Amino acid sequence: MSDALSLNSCCNARGELPVDLGRQSILDQVEALSAVETVPLADALGRVLAEDIRSPINVPGHDNSAMDGFAIRFSDLSENASSSLALAGEALAGHPYAGTLPGGSAIRIMTGAMMPDGADTVVMQEIVTCDEQQVQIPAGIKAGQNRRRAGEDIARDSIALTRNTLVQAAEMGLLASLGVGQVQVKRRLKVAVLSTGDEVCAPGSAVDTGQIYDSNRFSLQGLLAPLGVEVIDLGIIADDPALLAEAFASAARSADMIITSGGVSVGEADYVKQTLERIGQIHFWKMAMKPGRPLAFGRIENAVFFGLPGNPVAVMVTFLQFALPAIRKMQGLDNWQPLTLPARAAERLRKRAGRTEFQRGIFNRDDAGQLLVASSGTQGSGVLSSMSRANCLIILPSDQEDVDQGDVVDIQPLLF
Template sequence: MTQLSNDCFKHNKKRISLEKAVSILEKRIKCIKKTQKIKLDQALGRILSKDIISKINVPPFNNTAVDGYAFKYSDLNKKKETTLKLVGRITAGQNFNKKIKKGEIARIFTGAKVPEGADTVIMQEDCNTTDNQIVLKPGIFKGANIRKKGEDIKYGKKIISKGSKLRAQDIALIASIGIKEIDVFEKLIVGIFTTGNELFEPGTKVSKSGIYDSNRYCLKNLLETINCSVKDYGIKKDNEKLIKKSLKKISKDCDLIITTGGMSVGEEDYVRKVIEENGSLNFWNIAIKPGRPVALGNIFKKPFIGLPGNPVSVMITFLKIALPTINKLSGFLSPKEKNFIVTADFNFKKKSGRKEFLRVKISKNLNGQIKIKNYPNTGSGVFTSMVETDGLIELPDKLTYLKKGAKIKFVPFTEVLV
């Protein structure tokens, strides 16, 4: 099932902006509409495939918000103390069938249903008790301390929309209207592998010219953070036949394929060649740093994303390119990225004509003003920078010099993977 049309992009040597790339992506990508019914206690991080409509009022009856006494407001003397007869005691969950009449009052505890005939609850601290009589102080208003029926949720209200990714508070809200099972989109099955003769699995002996594979671990955990089901196909050597065979197998088992490395124009970059010959490669030559090369296409009728080989580039292009693709395929109507305007505490030169993402750390000056510091080593292979910083700042295409003290857009890592 191809979810990305073959003519989404035609390969063009001219770079396109990130905004243009994401705009086309949003128009072309469609949700894989496979759904399932699951139990509510398994719903964390899942994406709703149907609106949730309440079939009850919440609360289902008027109840008290405090421990106190329930009575008729019309019995209250507005200028002096009022004495009423105590006729009952009501706890949460108790069915109290007696109607409160004129001159009567009932002891009531938080969450208990307000009895018929009563319309106000006074806090126990504002009363005095004498035998079976309760003395009320004046000054309370009618309806005080009562949670009204349907005050939180009214019957027939849509409480959560289709396409929402469920958080703990969303699940609690669904539980409050008595729903035990919900309809969700199936988890997106993503097949991943990394390419390169130089890559070795952590825990194995590495050659003198080799390095350990960190990209696959980054990619796998990013995908699992957003609740994808990940199939890890390991490290693939730079071998055209092996890569073709691997892609063909993965296409049968997965909804989406993501690879890292092998997407450039070098003689050993076979992933790109296999995609072009057996599918449709709509190559994104995007004007961003770090990040090139990034590819989007189809292989054996399945959508494909090819990320760069440098570790920092992998994470940033995942956040900026792969994530919106995955959200759309998953049915997640993701909110707009939250960003904050902060003050730069450094100077920085950049080239015009490309968007640049800098890794930065947050600090506060003596006046409590939030400022950001640039990580000193901006290389796309320095993954320490992703661990020792708090997020990214986005330098616009036309900007050539960021001056200390300038206001700039900052996106915390914690706000990206929602």
């Protein structure tokens, strides 16, 4: 943790750490899980491959037609004139033509059907004329056209998918096309989520004066759900030192990562900070960002700990900028960086230099195809309604001041 402490020299005059340095420090202190397990293909969605997948077959498994048409032998065509070939039969997907293509003949063939022996070219049906006995082929046909070669997509014994690949819909289909019935994947990351505070109560219950409903835990579960992790919901823990210590210790025994919100700001009257300092190795940072200035990061036993700020929007923004990259690295993914795109501001955006701001925005394309972005509404860190309306974060660097209409900014699409 001494490396994290040395970051103090990189803080600004207010003692705030730049976002990029904070993120990199976190990534330097987490490691990918090493445990693997074998799962059926049907259970592999959202998992990370623990091994290279070598193809046991050629894909496609045989030469086949790329479209509906007529399979021919190119040498049977006249060089500069149309050619008349005898219609010798047909080949359907799953029902190949039996035998070898006779000289001077053509076979009607459907997309995906196996190329007949002796045929090397497919002529699309739209450019020929034919009856039940003859096919008239125009001049200008190229040898080998519209023919897919065996192994053209994936050759037998080649690496079809590399280890540390996230298995999504396309990978599921690809694995199935290879006949792979089970795969080795990284163990699921276990993430414990809890809320703290006597003022927090569960949705669906009555609130007393001064109490609030627990929204942060549900936002965090929504952010975690698409990531292929196992979420451990520990509920709400009251402001009691013994209860907090037991909850954090229990979470550390069952989870790889613990995420909580609130209790990490200077001056907050609760027991979270003192409990964390007593049972774990925790650093409390002030990040040069808005929203989301306070952040706690460290370990309790073997579990990585994130203490996010208490404001609802700040929770979501800090999760995306710090916890999400750590989760992706711990899962073993090589490419965890979030997608960012350039867009033109559709309106003036207010900004003071000094902190990186993540403003909630709505982006779309204009009639010319240019990406435009505008604010989704009030930018207060407790205003979840503008986060609900947003489909992106507008990333404004620390030294950026007001953005004029038409200026180019970076946006981070919200993919949840």
